Amino acid sequence: MSVFSRWKEGLSRTSKAAFGQIAAILGASEITNETWDDLETVLIQADVGVETASSILEELKRLTRAEGWIRSDQLFFSLRHELLSRLAPPPEPRFENQPTVILIVGVNGSGKTTTIAKLASRFSDSGRKILLGAADTFRAAAVDQLQVWGDRLNVEVIAGAPESDPGAVAFSAVQAGSARGADIIMIDTAGRLHTRFNLMEELKKVHRVVGKAMAGAPHHVWLVLDATTGQNALQQARSFKDAVNVTGVILTKLDSSAKGGMAFAVRRELDLPILFVGLGERPEDLTPFDPEAFVDGILPKPQE
Ligand SMILES: Nc1nc2c(ncn2[C@@H]2O[C@H](COP(=O)(O)OP(=O)(O)OP(=O)(O)O)[C@@H](O)[C@H]2O)c(=O)[nH]1
Ligand SMILES: [Mg+2]
Numbered sequence: 001m002s003v004f005s006r007w008k009e010g011l012s013r014t015s016k017a018a019f020g021q022i023a024a025i026l027g028a029s030e031i032t033n034e035t036w037d038d039l040e041t042v043l044i045q046a047d048v049g050v051e052t053a054s055s056i057l058e059e060l061k062r063l064t065r066a067e068g069w070i071r072s073d074q075l076f077f078s079l080r081h082e083l084l085s086r087l088a089p090p091p092e093p094r095f096e097n098q099p100t101v102i103l104i105v106g107v108n109g110s111g112k113t114t115t116i117a118k119l120a121s122r123f124s125d126s127g128r129k130i131l132l133g134a135a136d137t138f139r140a141a142a143v144d145q146l147q148v149w150g151d152r153l154n155v156e157v158i159a160g161a162p163e164s165d166p167g168a169v170a171f172s173a174v175q176a177g178s179a180r181g182a183d184i185i186m187i188d189t190a191g192r193l194h195t196r197f198n199l200m201e202e203l204k205k206v207h208r209v210v211g212k213a214m215a216g217a218p219h220h221v222w223l224v225l226d227a228t229t230g231q232n233a234l235q236q237a238r239s240f241k242d243a244v245n246v247t248g249v250i251l252t253k254l255d256s257s258a259k260g261g262m263a264f265a266v267r268r269e270l271d272l273p274i275l276f277v278g279l280g281e282r283p284e285d286l287t288p289f290d291p292e293a294f295v296d297g298i299l300p301k302p303q304e
Helices: 003-008 012-017 019-025 032-044 052-067 070-083 112-125 142-151 166-179 196-212 233-242 262-268 291-300
Strands: 100-105 129-136 156-159 184-188 220-226 248-252 272-277 286-288
Touching: 003 012, 003 166, 003 291, 012 166, 012 272, 012 291, 019 032, 019 070, 032 052, 052 262, 070 291, 100 112, 100 166, 100 196, 112 142, 112 184, 112 248, 112 262, 112 272, 112 286, 129 142, 129 166, 156 166, 156 291, 166 184, 166 196, 196 233, 220 233, 233 262, 248 262, 262 272
Parallel strands: 100 184, 100 220, 129 156, 129 184, 220 248, 248 272
Antiparallel strands: 272 286
């Protein structure tokens, strides 16, 4: 499958459920108040967030006045441009520390463990030695899940006994990774509920302990957000940002979501880069975020 069709297919729910109506709204009819209302409704339905929707509308209205546009199809390319300008390509992930330690956080079920496996596969393919730490000691099955991936990918996994201290496991993983010359250490954490204060406290502790095992670590803290949860994910993200120094977002399950528009809200309201997105369950479906492919994946073709 080509890269373009992978994005198109992965975003088809978001496109059909919300953005698809844009083709009808921006047909060759006259621009009326209804055009603006309908456009705003579609953007909000797509979970881009109220602020983003109104700022896009404002800009399109301004352009319409300035350019003297009268037909709604004249708005299409500006809409594409406005959407695109509200996203940013991700910075290249930096792995200059030897080893580089990445802490993976997010609520339960958001896709942390499978994302770690996909990243491990991607980074190994680029010739890097990976080590994984199973600091999700909350659930016994969680350790097994990471271990199965480790065996499959031929990557070492450091785990503790069930219900052992997650900080201790993270500490051992960083030590083992340093001793064995790993390039990248990824640490899986328990699915924390943002409403459970003690779990956030535990996450802070893991973060601190990693810093004790290696000064300056963790070098990255990547927050995994489930795109199907739309705007709710933003609230979670704020709690994680308050607890630990989140450096980037991985947006999973875009393929199962009609709320892919939340990518705009992540950028605007959290001011965090989207590093990778999950467009499906296969390893190759985790792909670096590409704003152009994203916008072209959610918008219908102008003539459709
Ligand atoms: N369709 C789809 N499914 C995904 C994607 N990413 C993860 N999943 C699925 O989401 C489910 C949960 O993934 P996990 O990786 O176990 O989630 P987790 O965050 O580790 O969950 P806990 O360990 O319970 O906190 C699994 O069935 C994954 O296959 C994606 O991009 N697309
Ligand atoms: Mg997990």
